[in-house]
Amino acid sequence: MTNGTNDYALSPEVAPALSDLLRRVREARFPLQTSDVDAGRRRQRSLDEQLTDYLMPRVADTSAPLLVVVGGSTGAGKSTLVNSVVGAQVSEPGVLRPTTRWPVLVHHPADREYFASDRILPSLKRVVRAETDLDEPQLRLVSDDSVPQGLALLDSPDIDSVRDENRRIARQLLAAADLWLFVTTAARYADAVPWELLKQATERGTTIAMVLDRVPPQANREVRHHLSGLLSEAGLGSAPIFTIPELQLVDGRLPAAAAFPVKSWILNLGRNPQARDRVIARTLTGALASVPAKVDMLAADVGVQEEAHQRLSDAVDEEFGECAQELARSLVDGRVLRGEVLARWQDFVGTGQFFRGLEPTVARVRDRITAAVTGKRDTAEPLEQAIENSVALIIREQTVKAVSETAVRWQSTPEGKALVDADPQISVLPAQFDAQVGRMVADWSAGVNDLVREVGQSKRSKARVLSFGVNGVGAVLMLVVFAGTGGLTGAEAGIAGGTAVVAGKLLDTIFGDQVTRDLAEGARTQLIERATALLNDYRAPFDRALAATDVPPRQAGVLRGAGDRLQEAL
Numbered sequence: 041m042t043n044g045t046n047d048y049a050l051s052p053e054v055a056p057a058l059s060d061l062l063r064r065v066r067e068a069r070f071p072l073q074t075s076d077v078d079a080g081r082r083r084q085r086s087l088d089e090q091l092t093d094y095l096m097p098r099v100a101d102t103s104a105p106l107l108v109v110v111g112g113s114t115g116a117g118k119s120t121l122v123n124s125v126v127g128a129q130v131s132e133p134g135v136l137r138p139t140t141r142w143p144v145l146v147h148h149p150a151d152r153e154y155f156a157s158d159r160i161l162p163s164l165k166r167v168v169r170a171e172t173d174l175d176e177p178q179l180r181l182v183s184d185d186s187v188p189q190g191l192a193l194l195d196s197p198d199i200d201s202v203r204d205e206n207r208r209i210a211r212q213l214l215a216a217a218d219l220w221l222f223v224t225t226a227a228r229y230a231d232a233v234p235w236e237l238l239k240q241a242t243e244r245g246t247t248i249a250m251v252l253d254r255v256p257p258q259a260n261r262e263v264r265h266h267l268s269g270l271l272s273e274a275g276l277g278s279a280p281i282f283t284i285p286e287l288q289l290v291d292g293r294l295p296a297a298a299a300f301p302v303k304s305w306i307l308n309l310g311r312n313p314q315a316r317d318r319v320i321a322r323t324l325t326g327a328l329a330s331v332p333a334k335v336d337m338l339a340a341d342v343g344v345q346e347e348a349h350q351r352l353s354d355a356v357d358e359e360f361g362e363c364a365q366e367l368a369r370s371l372v373d374g375r376v377l378r379g380e381v382l383a384r385w386q387d388f389v390g391t392g393q394f395f396r397g398l399e400p401t402v403a404r405v406r407d408r409i410t411a412a413v414t415g416k417r418d419t420a421e422p423l424e425q426a427i428e429n430s431v432a433l434i435i436r437e438q439t440v441k442a443v444s445e446t447a448v449r450w451q452s453t454p455e456g457k458a459l460v461d462a463d464p465q466i467s468v469l470p471a472q473f474d475a476q477v478g479r480m481v482a483d484w485s486a487g488v489n490d491l492v493r494e495v496g497q498s499k500r501s502k503a504r505v506l507s508f509g510v511n512g513v514g515a516v517l518m519l520v521v522f523a524g525t526g527g528l529t530g531a532e533a534g535i536a537g538g539t540a541v542v543a544g545k546l547l548d549t550i551f552g553d554q555v556t557r558d559l560a561e562g563a564r565t566q567l568i569e570r571a572t573a574l575l576n577d578y579r580a581p582f583d584r585a586l587a588a589t590d591v592p593p594r595q596a597g598v599l600r601g602a603g604d605r606l607q608e609a610l
Contacts, residue, residue, distance in 0.1 A: 050102070053608075053609035054099055054609045055099050055100060058091060061091065061331070061606055062088065062091045062092065064595075065087050065091065065338065067595065067598075068084055068342050069345065069591055069595070070345055071589035071591065072345055072458070072591070073455050073457075073458035074345065074454055079341065080341030080342070080344070080345070083338050083341060084341075086211075086215065086240075086334075087331070087338060089211075089216075091331075092162065093212060094160070094215055094216045094218075094327060095327055095328065095331070097159045098327075101159075102324070105147065105148075105151045105155075105191055106190060106191045106218045106319060106320055107192050107219070108191065108192065108220075108306060108309075109217035109220050110122055110194065110223060111199055111210055111214060111237075112196075112222050112223035112234065113199060113200050113223075113224055113231060113234055114198040114202075115198075116223045116224050116228070117223060117225070117253045117284075118196065118198075119132060119195050120289065120294060121251060121253070121294070122144070122195045123292065125193060126186050126187060126193065128184060130144060130146050130182045131146075142179065142197070143180070143196050144180045145179055145181055145182065145192055145193070145195075146194075147187060148188060148192075148310075150189050152181070152183060154192075161216055164178055165178040166178070167180050168180065168181055168182075188307055188310030189310070190310050190313070190316055191309055193306070194217075196209070196214075197209050199233060200231070200233045200234075214240070214244075215244065217241075217323075218246075218320050218323050219247045219248070219249065219309075220248050220249075221302075222234065222238065222248060222250050222251065225253050225254045225255075226253075226254055226259060226263050226286075227254070229270075238274060242274065242275050243330055244327055244330055245322075245323055245326020245328070245330050246323055246327070247319050247322050249280045249281075249305075250271070250279055250281045250282065251282045252267060252281060252284065253284045255283050255286060260283055260285070267281060282305070284298050284299070331603070332604075332606060332607045335599055335602065335606075336600065336603060338599060339596040339597075339600045340596070342591075346591050346593075348455045349455075349586065349589065349590070352453075352455065352459070352586060356579055356582045356583065359445045359449065360442045360575065360576060363438040363439070363442035364442075364572050364576070366438055367435065367438040367572065368568045370434050370438070371434060371568060371571060372521065372564060376430045376431055376434065378430065380426045380429065381427055381430050383426070385423055385519065387422065388420060388422070388512075420511040420512040420515040421511065424485055424514070424515050428482060428485055431481050431484075432474070432477045435481070435571050435574060435575065436473070436474065436477060438575060439469065439477075439575050439578055442578065442579065443467060443469060443578055447460055459589065463581065465581070466581040466582060469578065477574065480571075484567050484570055487566060488514045489510050489511055491514075491559055492510050492513045492514045492517060493510050495551060513547070516546055517547060517560065518563070520543050520547060521563050521567065544556065547559070
């Protein structure tokens with residue numbers, strides 16, 4: 041401390057450590073609706089407020105006035121007590137609830153600079169008149185000579201107010217207090233909400249004093265004894281207790297005799313530098329000591345966000361990755377050569393007798409195909425269409441599977457379900473999907489024909505390509521692309537295998553072995569690349585949702601590091 045005789049001192053490393061910690065706390069993100077996200081956000085807000093409204097300004101100036109926050113339940117008489125201590129109506133009491141919407145801070149005129157700036161409670165606008173009709177959060181400053189220099193009284197909104205904003209402000213003010221003067225009544229001192237906040241104040245290190253108002257004379261000893269027991273159980277056994285009997289007010293204030301014990305105690309804190317220093321030192325020491333554990337808890341909350349985001353990301357990678365692999369396999373293992381494709385192939389080469397006459401010569405096959413296409417409309421078109429339809433069906437199956445399985449995995453967790461609920465279209469394919477697949481496959485098919493046309497420019501190949509027709513050779517090349525039979529069984533596999541052998545030998549007679557292999561490999565690679573790219577287009581909505589809820593990497597570790605640096609500085 042810099043005033044009085046107290047020897048309490050802080051390391052010069054504490055202030056920068058707090059500043060760094062505040063930055064890390066504010067950088068922590070909670071974008072995912074995990075099951076415990078609300079607790080994490082509350083912890084972040086509470087720690088932010090404690091650092092911003094109390095620790096940093098108090099560490100920066102330990103000689104600043106002692107701030108006594110008068111808080112408590114609805115109708116406990118907080119404003120009446122403040123007016124009684126000051127000896128003037130500085131805060132408006134009344135029967136309508138809530139009475140105090142925005143806090144009122146009473147200070148000595150010489151201390152105005154400490155409170156007119158945003159040194160503490162920077163989120164509250166400073167006003168000097170009662171402007172409770174304003175929606176903007178505000179702190180009304182009242183200057184009064186009856187308050188000793190070095191001390192300020194702050195009349196807080198109700199901690200259990202019907203207004204959410206009032207409750208939030210009341211908790212924020214608690215975080216800014218050097219001393220919390222908790223006002224309650226004989227009828228309500230055991231309520232749950234006050235004890236929840238008293239517990240938080242204890243964890244935060246705040247010094248606490250109790251004012252038990254409206255105590256019936258016959259119940260004074262019993263109520264005080266019971267309250268003392270509750271305070272001891274809560275670790276607040278040393279907290280002073282002031283009782284005020286149930287009596288009539290005089291000009292809206294407590295009679296002087298009733299208010300004297302608490303009034304003299306508060307005002308003497310302002311007049312006695314040593315006593316004031318002891319309160320500030322006790323609260324500051326406790327507050328600083330409480331921070332590292334809170335940082336660890338916040339880091340754990342942040343770690344849950346990191347793990348949840350990673351789970352969602354892994355689900356997308358795994359489902360789309362597996363479907364991409366399965367798509368690549370199914371496009372080359374013979375599954376395209378099923379049903380309609382085999383039927384159109386038989387039509388293309390002649391009749392069903394074709395497969396029983398494979399043995400004599402490939403030339404016979406070539407002659408049949410030549411006879412089928414020469415001088416007629418391109419009879420390869422039905423075969424090409426059947427191939428394109430079969431390829432499109434396989435792409436559709438794997439894309440639907442990737443999207444639906446990813447959505448199912450997301451919906452199995454609270455955070456993923458929230459993302460899907462926020463954007464239901466993420467789990468379904470758009471209406472234009474089939475048309476997009478059809479265009480992609482048709483473009484690939486046209487590209488295969490372009491390859492045939494380009495490679496077939498040699499003297500050796502040109503005549504044969506022309507005799508079969510570019511589309512006819514292209515259709516045969518597509519059959520070679522799908523040459524495997526791993527996806528087929530039984531007779532269908534045998535027919536497909538025979539088809540691939542014949543198609544391959546036929547192309548060999550046109551281009552030669554190596555060119556045929558190169559053509560098939562090039563066409564196969566293009567198809568797999570295009571199909572995989574289209575599949576991955578439909579992971580984009582999931583990727584956008586992940587990007588919008590991105591959790592900074594290693595933020596939990598960064599927070600713990602900042603907490604450790606503060607611990608070392610203390």
